[in-house]
Amino acid sequence: MNRVDPPQRVLLGPGPSDVAPSVLRALGAPTLGHLDPKTLEIMGELATALRAIFETQNPWTLAISGTGTSGMEATLVNLIEPGDRVLVAVHGYFGARLADIAKRVGGDVTVVEQEWGRPSDPAQLRAAAAGRKFKVLAAVHAETSTGVRQELAPLAALADELGALFVADAVTSLGCLPVGVDRARVDAVYSCSQKGLSCTSGLSPVTFSPRAVDAIKRRKQPVSSFYLDVPLLERYWHGDHLYHHTACSNLFAALHEATRLVLEEGLEARFARHARLSKALVAGLEALGLELLVPASDRLPQLLAVKIPDGVDDVKVRKALLEQYSIEIGGGLGPFKGKLWRIGLMGSGATPRNVLLALSALAAVLATSGFRARGEPIAAAGAALAS
Amino acid sequence: MNRVDPPQRVLLGPGPSDVAPSVLRALGAPTLGHLDPKTLEIMGELATALRAIFETQNPWTLAISGTGTSGMEATLVNLIEPGDRVLVAVHGYFGARLADIAKRVGGDVTVVEQEWGRPSDPAQLRAAAAGRKFKVLAAVHAETSTGVRQELAPLAALADELGALFVADAVTSLGCLPVGVDRARVDAVYSCSQKGLSCTSGLSPVTFSPRAVDAIKRRKQPVSSFYLDVPLLERYWHGDHLYHHTACSNLFAALHEATRLVLEEGLEARFARHARLSKALVAGLEALGLELLVPASDRLPQLLAVKIPDGVDDVKVRKALLEQYSIEIGGGLGPFKGKLWRIGLMGSGATPRNVLLALSALAAVLATSGFRARGEPIAAAGAALAS
Numbered sequence: 224m225n226r227v228d229p230p231q232r233v234l235l236g237p238g239p240s241d242v243a244p245s246v247l248r249a250l251g252a253p254t255l256g257h258l259d260p261k262t263l264e265i266m267g268e269l270a271t272a273l274r275a276i277f278e279t280q281n282p283w284t285l286a287i288s289g290t291g292t293s294g295m296e297a298t299l300v301n302l303i304e305p306g307d308r309v310l311v312a313v314h315g316y317f318g319a320r321l322a323d324i325a326k327r328v329g330g331d332v333t334v335v336e337q338e339w340g341r342p343s344d345p346a347q348l349r350a351a352a353a354g355r356k357f358k359v360l361a362a363v364h365a366e367t368s369t370g371v372r373q374e375l376a377p378l379a380a381l382a383d384e385l386g387a388l389f390v391a392d393a394v395t396s397l398g399c400l401p402v403g404v405d406r407a408r409v410d411a412v413y414s415c416s417q418k419g420l421s422c423t424s425g426l427s428p429v430t431f432s433p434r435a436v437d438a439i440k441r442r443k444q445p446v447s448s449f450y451l452d453v454p455l456l457e458r459y460w461h462g463d464h465l466y467h468h469t470a471c472s473n474l475f476a477a478l479h480e481a482t483r484l485v486l487e488e489g490l491e492a493r494f495a496r497h498a499r500l501s502k503a504l505v506a507g508l509e510a511l512g513l514e515l516l517v518p519a520s521d522r523l524p525q526l527l528a529v530k531i532p533d534g535v536d537d538v539k540v541r542k543a544l545l546e547q548y549s550i551e552i553g554g555g556l557g558p559f560k561g562k563l564w565r566i567g568l569m570g571s572g573a574t575p576r577n578v579l580l581a582l583s584a585l586a587a588v589l590a591t592s593g594f595r596a597r598g599e600p601i602a603a604a605g606a607a608l609a610s
Numbered sequence: 611m612n613r614v615d616p617p618q619r620v621l622l623g624p625g626p627s628d629v630a631p632s633v634l635r636a637l638g639a640p641t642l643g644h645l646d647p648k649t650l651e652i653m654g655e656l657a658t659a660l661r662a663i664f665e666t667q668n669p670w671t672l673a674i675s676g677t678g679t680s681g682m683e684a685t686l687v688n689l690i691e692p693g694d695r696v697l698v699a700v701h702g703y704f705g706a707r708l709a710d711i712a713k714r715v716g717g718d719v720t721v722v723e724q725e726w727g728r729p730s731d732p733a734q735l736r737a738a739a740a741g742r743k744f745k746v747l748a749a750v751h752a753e754t755s756t757g758v759r760q761e762l763a764p765l766a767a768l769a770d771e772l773g774a775l776f777v778a779d780a781v782t783s784l785g786c787l788p789v790g791v792d793r794a795r796v797d798a799v800y801s802c803s804q805k806g807l808s809c810t811s812g813l814s815p816v817t818f819s820p821r822a823v824d825a826i827k828r829r830k831q832p833v834s835s836f837y838l839d840v841p842l843l844e845r846y847w848h849g850d851h852l853y854h855h856t857a858c859s860n861l862f863a864a865l866h867e868a869t870r871l872v873l874e875e876g877l878e879a880r881f882a883r884h885a886r887l888s889k890a891l892v893a894g895l896e897a898l899g900l901e902l903l904v905p906a907s908d909r910l911p912q913l914l915a916v917k918i919p920d921g922v923d924d925v926k927v928r929k930a931l932l933e934q935y936s937i938e939i940g941g942g943l944g945p946f947k948g949k950l951w952r953i954g955l956m957g958s959g960a961t962p963r964n965v966l967l968a969l970s971a972l973a974a975v976l977a978t979s980g981f982r983a984r985g986e987p988i989a990a991a992g993a994a995l996a997s
Binding site for chain 1: 611612613614615616617618619621623625626628629632634635636637638639640641642643644646647648652655658659675676677678679680683687707710711714715716802804810811812832833834835836837838853854855856857858859860861863866867869870873874932938943
């Protein structure tokens with residue numbers, strides 16, 4: 224067994240994104256106990272930073288000790304009791320995962336399917352509800368499998384009609400796009416420490432509105448998960464700090480630093496950076512002759528789903544990017560396997576340099592696959608970046 | 611919001627333990643994607659190392675992306691179906707947690723309580739089973755709340771009589787004591803990345819025997835947790851690596867390095883080191899005039915439960931140790947709150963230097979609390995270390 228020596232990648236897939244040097248330094252700083260006063264201080268400041276980034280006043284805001292999927296599960300397992308009606312908007316892989324977990328935890332789940340690559344339609348969801356009341360309406364804000372953006376406010380209005388709590392998946396949106404939890408009136412939101420926040424994976428920021436907290440407190444049955452029991456986690460984070468699990472101080476310190484960088488940049492500036500760089504990357508991809516899955520109106524800036532041209536081998540291209548240039552981009556999920564690439568420009572990885580790197584490496588590798596570029600991708604991106 | 615700067619502690623509590631510099635460097639090394647060939651290579655080697663440390667041939671050996679408690683929950687939620695009979699041996703806080711989670715996931719749980727501070731008695735468990743068959747018999751190998759060691763082999767024999775799968779909690783034993791999964795015939799074992807393995811927390815090594823795997827495969831109902839669904843995790847780890855969650859490559863690299871250090875030292879040498887240093891610490895504590903909760907025959911070497919002397923303020927002493935000497939020891943859990951200290955000498959933290967440090971700091975702080983040492987703790991420990 225040899226000592227590992229992980230190479231330096233440029234992470235331009237759907238996540239993880241590039242991690243800033245100061246975040247890696249915080250990760251590798253000395254370990255503290257999970258009840259150390261310094262750890263509790265870091266957690267308190269981290270929760271405050273997460274509230275600012277979620278744009279919420281919710282007291283119940285903390286980070287689950289697991290990846291974004293653990294946050295998805297924590298949200299559903301705490302809000303849903305067996306037999307509760309749940310309406311799920313599915314237009315991609317992660318909407319389908321939401322529905323799967325809602326069923327596993329005992330929900331009576333109604334799934335409304337939309338073509339993958341387009342956002343869900345509130346009218347179609349309303350029709351499927353057919354006048355019934357629901358406990359939860361759940362949807363994905365930024366669908367990682369397709370790069371589709373779902374507007375939250377219309378779904379919050381629909382949730383009111385249904386008497387439902389509104390749950391939104393912000394795994395790929397937080398730190399890249401405004402989530403605006405209080406403004407959009409979302410009752411429970413989960414995200415991840417990687418992607419838009421550009422920490423490593425391993426933590427899942429979550430926030431619960433007072434209405435969601437009430438619903439959790441009024442449960443008739445205990446939460447079937449102890450590890451993801453939010454009232455116990457809330458007590459550890461913000462109450463008397465009663466021991467619940469041995470949280471990782473190193474991950475807390477790293478996410479503390481990552482959120483500090485987000486707030487130092489400022490949310491508006493960060494969102495504008497993602498939008499600007501995304502436009503440049505799109506200009507370059509289109510000049511290269513590649514087509515995007517999602518129309519501009521519904522497209523996430525931070526994650527572009529690119530159709531793989533006919534005759535081009537998905538795996539061969541991604542392998543060449545990784546092996547020759549140490550650049551990671553993502554492949555397609557589910558029905559899009561072999562049909563899509565997913566190129567992320569997220570958090571610390573959203574830089575002008577990475578726009579050029581993504582385009583030039585893709586152009587170089589595609590040229591060896593017999594694909595002829597239509598125009599001048601680098602010039603197109605350069606012009607967009609200069610404007 | 612200021613940049614965090616975690617201080618250097620000496621971690622002599624019940625965990626986390628001190629993390630070796632090379633493990634922290636691996637943790638802070640560049641982040642890789644969760645499907646990067648290098649990540650998959652690290653995972654493969656890590657699983658091999660975990661098999662060696664668990665002393666098992668079980669193919670289903672991997673690390674859950676969460677703390678030890680997530681491993682406890684993963685084990686139970688995969689093995690237990692609603693209504694299954696579960697017999698739990700409880701002689702401390704973590705046995706009680708096992709019973710709690712077994713109930714939450716729908717088990718028909720029979721709890722056999724033993725006085726905290728003594729191991730459970732197989733005869734008492736057999737009597738409570740009253741001739742019935744059980745799906746699972748669960749017990750804690752090294753009870754973190756009391757420092758009690760439970761012999762596994764007699765419980766494996768009892769599990770055979772009950773027709774049960776035998777589940778053992780090795781959170782505080784792995785890397786400090788022989789767990790010997792195949793030798794002791796344990797069907798499912800979970801542990802943690804911290805404590806005896808001396809990585810940070812955040813991962814939970816688990817292993818399942820072929821019998822346990824069969825039971826999981828024969829389930830009638832889906833596992834209520836997606837995040838902890840072991841067949842999906844197994845497929846991500848050892849199958850076609852189908853995406854399940856965005857695992858943290860940094861934690862994998864750190865645990866890879868931590869397990870490399872364990873195997874480089876050798877299991878026998880590591881167990882002997884823990885035993886030898888523990889004896890020296892015990893000699894010093896007794897010379898100081900402190901009393902241990904657990905008789906030597908049932909005592910864990912790596913975690914000593916020390917009775918707090920009458921008139922000595924628990925919190926004041928631990929606060930002084932932390933603030934004046936940057937040393938962490940643990941307090942008591944549940945009924946032992948304010949009555950016990952838990953002093954850990956685990957993994958990288960189990961050093962002759964830390965034996966002296968624990969004793970001298972405790973002696974110095976106790977002296978200011980009006981506690982009179984009985985003898986010469988440093989001389990007693992030094993003599994034991996020299997022998």
